Amino acid sequence: MKNIIKAEFHKIFHSIFFYAMPLGLLATLIISVLASNEHSATRIPNQNFIQILSETLDFMVIVIVCAGIFLTYLWGKERKNGYIKNIAGNVKGRHILTLSKLITGSAVVAMYSFFMLIFNTLFKLCYALINGGKFSFIPIGLTDTDRIAQMSPEALKSLEESKEVAYSTLRMSSFAFLAWILGGIAVAAMLLMFFELFRSPVLGYILSIQLLPMLAEGLIEQAVYLVTKFEKTGEYMIVKGLMKMKTLPDAMYGNAAEMNEFYPNSIGGTIIMLCVYITVFSLAAVFISKRKDV
Amino acid sequence: MNYILETENLCKVYGKKKALDNVSIHVGEGDVYGLIGKNGAGKTTLMKIVGGLSNATSGTYTFMGRKAGEIGDVITNRGLLIEDPGVLENETGYENLVIKEISLGIKDKNEAMHLLEMVGLKDAARTHVKKYSFGMRQRLGLALAFVGNPGFVILDEPINGFDPQGINSVRELIKEKRRNGTTFLISSHILGELSKIATKYGFINEGKLLEESTEQELIEKCKSRIELVAEDTPKAVTILEAIGFRDYKVMENGMINIYEQVERTGDITNALAKEGIATIEIVRRYEELEDYYMKLVGENEANNQAAMLSNENSGIVNAGDRRTESK
Numbered sequence: 001m002k003n004i005i006k007a008e009f010h011k012i013f014h015s016i017f018f019y020a021m022p023l024g025l026l027a028t029l030i031i032s033v034l035a036s037n038e039h040s041a042t043r044i045p046n047q048n049f050i051q052i053l054s055e056t057l058d059f060m061v062i063v064i065v066c067a068g069i070f071l072t073y074l075w076g077k078e079r080k081n082g083y084i085k086n087i088a089g090n091v092k093g094r095h096i097l098t099l100s101k102l103i104t105g106s107a108v109v110a111m112y113s114f115f116m117l118i119f120n121t122l123f124k125l126c127y128a129l130i131n132g133g134k135f136s137f138i139p140i141g142l143t144d145t146d147r148i149a150q151m152s153p154e155a156l157k158s159l160e161e162s163k164e165v166a167y168s169t170l171r172m173s174s175f176a177f178l179a180w181i182l183g184g185i186a187v188a189a190m191l192l193m194f195f196e197l198f199r200s201p202v203l204g205y206i207l208s209i210q211l212l213p214m215l216a217e218g219l220i221e222q223a224v225y226l227v228t229k230f231e232k233t234g235e236y237m238i239v240k241g242l243m244k245m246k247t248l249p250d251a252m253y254g255n256a257a258e259m260n261e262f263y264p265n266s267i268g269g270t271i272i273m274l275c276v277y278i279t280v281f282s283l284a285a286v287f288i289s290k291r292k293d294v
Numbered sequence: 295m296n297y298i299l300e301t302e303n304l305c306k307v308y309g310k311k312k313a314l315d316n317v318s319i320h321v322g323e324g325d326v327y328g329l330i331g332k333n334g335a336g337k338t339t340l341m342k343i344v345g346g347l348s349n350a351t352s353g354t355y356t357f358m359g360r361k362a363g364e365i366g367d368v369i370t371n372r373g374l375l376i377e378d379p380g381v382l383e384n385e386t387g388y389e390n391l392v393i394k395e396i397s398l399g400i401k402d403k404n405e406a407m408h409l410l411e412m413v414g415l416k417d418a419a420r421t422h423v424k425k426y427s428f429g430m431r432q433r434l435g436l437a438l439a440f441v442g443n444p445g446f447v448i449l450d451e452p453i454n455g456f457d458p459q460g461i462n463s464v465r466e467l468i469k470e471k472r473r474n475g476t477t478f479l480i481s482s483h484i485l486g487e488l489s490k491i492a493t494k495y496g497f498i499n500e501g502k503l504l505e506e507s508t509e510q511e512l513i514e515k516c517k518s519r520i521e522l523v524a525e526d527t528p529k530a531v532t533i534l535e536a537i538g539f540r541d542y543k544v545m546e547n548g549m550i551n552i553y554e555q556v557e558r559t560g561d562i563t564n565a566l567a568k569e570g571i572a573t574i575e576i577v578r579r580y581e582e583l584e585d586y587y588m589k590l591v592g593e594n595e596a597n598n599q600a601a602m603l604s605n606e607n608s609g610i611v612n613a614g615d616r617r618t619e620s621k
């Protein structure tokens with residue numbers, strides 16, 4: 001299995017498409033940041049990592065889409081040219097091939113996510129430098145030591161509070177970032193399952209552009225509501241769950257109390273839910289691949 | 295006999311179609327096993343199952359003494375080329391081999407180049423496969439089957455797409471590998487293609503294994519002979535002895551089968567005439583392997599139709615006839 005994974009990575013790193021996708025991510029990032037700058041009246045040149053991390057969450061859908069398209073392309077190509085025939089006879093079970101795909105696919109999702117974070121950070125760093133602003137880890141006011149020394153006790157207290165908010169935001173955003181990676185892996189596992197089932201990349205392309213999951217989830221949600229009158233089905237679904245997650249850190253900037261309503265139930269719950277999805281989809285993919293011919 | 299591969303009543307059903315029907319083949323160590331059958335006979339299906347690409351509907355097989363599903367580490371000891379070669383178009387020939395080597399955990403850095411040289415692709419090692427010709431792809435597929443120097447190699451119609459010179463080089467390759475102890479399972483729809491290299495044959499038709507025989511047995515069965523019916527059999531025999539025939543056999547019905555010097559039919563009739571013995575019948579029978587095979591298949595199909603006819607009662611008797619015509 002170790003060797004199969006190695007070979008799988010070798011193929012990934014040899015594919016031009018693997019590198020083309022992050023360029024797409026970068027382009028998306030630049031365009032959307034420039035566009036939003038056009039709209040904002042005041043430009044704040046100062047940048048901090050905590051905010052960048054939470055802003056990166058806005059781009060995670062596109063990360064998953066890119067990873068999904070790339071993986072569908074990679075798997076579909078191998079099925080089409082039949083290279084898998086050379087390998088499948090030399091593994092102890094065909095599920096090993098499927099598991100290796102899941103592992104390398106997850107790695108691709110994680111890599112793309114971190115690419116996005118790094119791009120965003122570098123981009124904002126350049127932005128700060130060009131506009132004469134400062135770049136820091138936490139919001140700039142909180143690190144201004146000269147001013148802190150002259151502060152009144154009340155001001156210091158509120159500063160402490162904002163620090164707490166900043167660090168909770170960091171914690172939240174990190175969890176949310178992780179949840180998005182897990183969400184991406186869940187989507188990859190789902191793609192793999194359908195891929196093993198239908199042996200065709202077509203559905204994968206449709207699925208990976210997120211049209212069907214949302215559509216399907218919407219349908220399931222409505223159906224469940226019709227039958228059980230249970231309104232919160234959406235919270236147990238991948239895309240909807242993640243979408244809610246994306247807006248969480250924004251709410252964080254409001255106040256800490258609001259944050260506590262969301263945390264840890266929402267993020268913890270979503271992460272557990274995503275892990276369940278990953279497990280179910282992977283097991284289904286393995287089950288199918290063991291029974292189907294190459 | 296130590297079998298490297300033994301199948302036990304393998305069946306494969308696709309929907310309603312029985313692609314394999316209780317096939318039991320026995321491939322001995324060091325054999326070049328020729329699997330012969332028309333298109334659609336089930337050769338590829340059988341090879342996919344024993345190559346681990348497909349699951350049998352029922353039945354099982356033993357590879358190197360281990361049951362399917364418990365094969366374990368010896369799994370890397372088989373190489374296969376099934377149908378058309380599966381090659382990565384956007385990689386070079388060399389890279390195609392390297393990726394398989396990584397998958398098998400092979401560390402030998404020279405193997406890929408060595409294999410390319412072996413199949414005559416050394417000069418195209420760094421060329422992208424999408425620029426390869428059909429024959430070059432086939433060669434690369436062949437090289438892929440030999441990655442890791444497996445002891446058992448499955449080649450599905452490997453000679454397809456080669457020019458005569460290429461066919462010869464493939465034959466030489468197989469012979470050389472066999473000398474080094476590699477066992478082969480090779481399929482073809484033309485018996486003649488394998489007649490120069492195979493040591494054992496399995497004839498397959500409509501999913502059924504018709505016969506399994508070693509090369510020796512096959513030669514025996516197809517031996518050319520003279521069939522002679524003369525007025526006076528004992529006298530004819532003495533005359534045959536006198537003119538130098540030793541390898542003959544007198545059959546129960548008095549026919550003499552002569553297995554040597556089959557070109558001397560003229561001499562025989564002359565000698566008999568000189569002694570005043572009339573030749574009632576003399577024919578030279580020479581069975582080509584191909585004919586033998588066709589006969590086998592023919593018998594099988596005739597049997598099938600007979601079975602069908604006896605199954606289909608009075609009302610639709612004609613169905614069988616129509617089938618015969620359409621053949």
Ligand SMILES: Nc1ncnc2c1ncn2[C@@H]1O[C@H](COP(=O)(O)OP(=O)(O)O)[C@@H](O)[C@H]1O
Binds near residue numbers: 335338
């Ligand atoms: N994947 C498949 N689905 C349905 N039928 C198949 C499939 N593969 C092969 N068959 C059928 O099984 C029979 C045997 O095919 P195959 O083993 O490819 O024959 P051969 O290799 O001897 O030409 C054929 O009738 C073919 O149509």
Ligand SMILES: [Mg+2]
Binds near residue numbers: 338339377450
């Ligand atoms: Mg075939």
